[in-house]
Amino acid sequence: MRIVDVCAFYTPAGGGVKTYVERKLQAGPPAGHEIVILAPGPEDKIEEVAPGAVIATIAAAPFPLDRNYHYFDDEGRLHAALDQWRPDLVEVASPWTSASMVGRWRGAAPRALIMHCDFLSAYPYRWLQGLFSIETIDRRLDWYWRHLRKLDRQFDFVVSASDDLTQRLRTGGVAKAQTIPMGVQPGIFSPDLRDEQLRREMLEQCDLPPEATLLVGLGRMAPEKRWPMICEAVLAAGSHHAVGLVLFGSGRDRARVIRATRGSPHIIVAPAITDRARLARMLASADALIHGCEAETFCMVAAEGAASGLPLILPDRGGAADHHRPGCGIRYAACDARDLGERLTAYLGEDLLAERRRAAALAPQVRLMDAHFSDLFAVYKRSVARAAA
Template sequence: MRIVDVAAFYTPFGGGVKTYIERKLLAGPAAGHEIIVIAPGPGYRVEDRGPGARIVYLKDPQFPLDRRYHYFRDVETLHATLDQLAPDIVEASSPWRSARFVGEWPGKAPRALIMHADPMSAYAYRWFDPIASRPVIDRAFGMFWRHLQRMDQLFDGAITTGEDQTNRLLAGGMTRVITNPMGVQPGIFSPAYRDEGLRARLLARCALDPSATLLLGAGRHGPEKRWPMVIEAVTAAGVHAPVGLIIAGDGRDQARVVAAAAENPHVHLISPISDRHEVARLFASCDALIHGCEAEVFCTVGGEARAAGLPLIMPDRGGAADHARLADGWLYASADPRSAAKAILDFIAAPREAVRARALEHARNVRTIDEHFADLFAYYEKLVANPVVDRSRPPVG
């Protein structure tokens, strides 16, 4: 198949979408498929990624809120590029205007909407959960749900990476949603990389001795990650048991994270680590992963922690919760530091050897990103053979 991915949020400067697409550019040709990514950029150019893989950049404006990104504005050029490429199937990897552009392209190829983002959880629910119920919030954001219902008519299928998001999209009126869980890069994370010396040094940075519990937080410093809430929970748990927290990451919310950590000597912030094998050693050398974000569709860090043999302490919604349930982890009420503190203490009170043995067993069964792509390509082959949308007639709605 010739698979064309219209990737509104691809940028060569990094990010989760880039990581995902880079792997797909390898996995597609390895499976006998051609992968072409169309991305907005500062000018037209084609980037060859070897046999069966390339990125086509179209000239489009910079995104005003983040200058690393551009956004599709020239729909005529995008449609002409799709006509020229003649894909067997088209992906849209953002639910916003680029999805509408792809959905309204007059070509006959089937198309799939990849839900890499969960805007309602990342923004609307995070902002208004404290003051309104979910049904009230959904009604207030009815325009977004009507947009998704329209996309449901234009696309042959929508793909999420977690059951939580799938269920909410179906409840919101979409009808062609499937779940294809993502996975971790194989051969990187393993419990075998556990280093007790590193663990002791990290605890020393937290002003604690090796008898304490070492928790790991990893990820971008953004408001939706809720690191100040995690720090508050660890601080509360620390009143009852010695517990240290290492947070690896940076980002635009860093000043708030630094301020939250300043009053607790048992919280230590470190910069992101670019060497993946060093990341794997860090993961394997901690006692558990704690996460604060309930808005992630897959939560890659949760999968990586499972592969490293770490128990999980996670919010009860989103992709993070999916990982915790698969790994028999500890769940707490999303955005609630008191509930998170209780989950930390429940983890500490559990028999350590039994918890460790269970985590090691789960580490053997973590899904890989290559398994995700194998299932994705098989699904696309079915859509190519039997499209859902009849494009000989204009769509309803």
């Protein structure tokens, strides 16, 4: 079947969505499916990246908050592109304008909405935390839930990558929500890539000896990632233990993150790593991965850390929480810098070598992205068969 993915979040400079899209383009054709990524971009362009794998861009306006992205701003042109591609199934990667546009498309193909973003956790819950409960915020933002319930009626199913988000969607009246977890790229991440010399070099950059604990963090420098909270907790734990943190990432919040280090030589804010092989070596050579964002829909970074044999230090809400494994790291109260600092301090006093050995033993069990696509394509195939019948 031909699957057209209307992907508003795709950009060649992107992160997790780009990784997901590129693997889908590789996974689809061997499974007998043609994959067309239909994305907004600077110009009209069709690129066949492989037989049965196409990236087609529609000229669209730049996204005001991030010039790496564009957004669909012409419904007629999007509908014309869908008519031209004649999909067997349409997938939409954003619950906003592009989903509404596809919902109004007059084509007969089944439609799937993929929840690659958790708007409420990323913004309203974060902005209003401490002032209102989540239940109160949901009631005040009933317009958003009405929007999602309308999409639920227009689409054949809604896919979430975490049970946390799926349950919140169902509670909010999105009856077709179902969980299909994502996974990591195969053949890239492994505990076998651990390099003790690389670990020593990273600790030296943190002005610490080899006996210290090396934490790594990966992700965009954006407010919802909560890197200043991570820095605050590591600084607090550093009063009791020798611990270094290397943060890899880029984004508009970079200067704020650097200020949050308070000039500590033990926290390094490094550029994002685009070389996946180098990233895998960096991860495998650390002692634990730390993450602060409770708004992740899956948390690819946590999955990659687990596949690299790392214990994980994660919030107890959102997609990141799904990756916690007993005896291989800790969960802390999401959004709570004090709780993270206290739990991290206690955790650094434990036998971290044993934790890392357990994490390395469990690494081969981490779900691969191809398993996600196998499950997703099976759902799509049943939906197309029902539509044909």
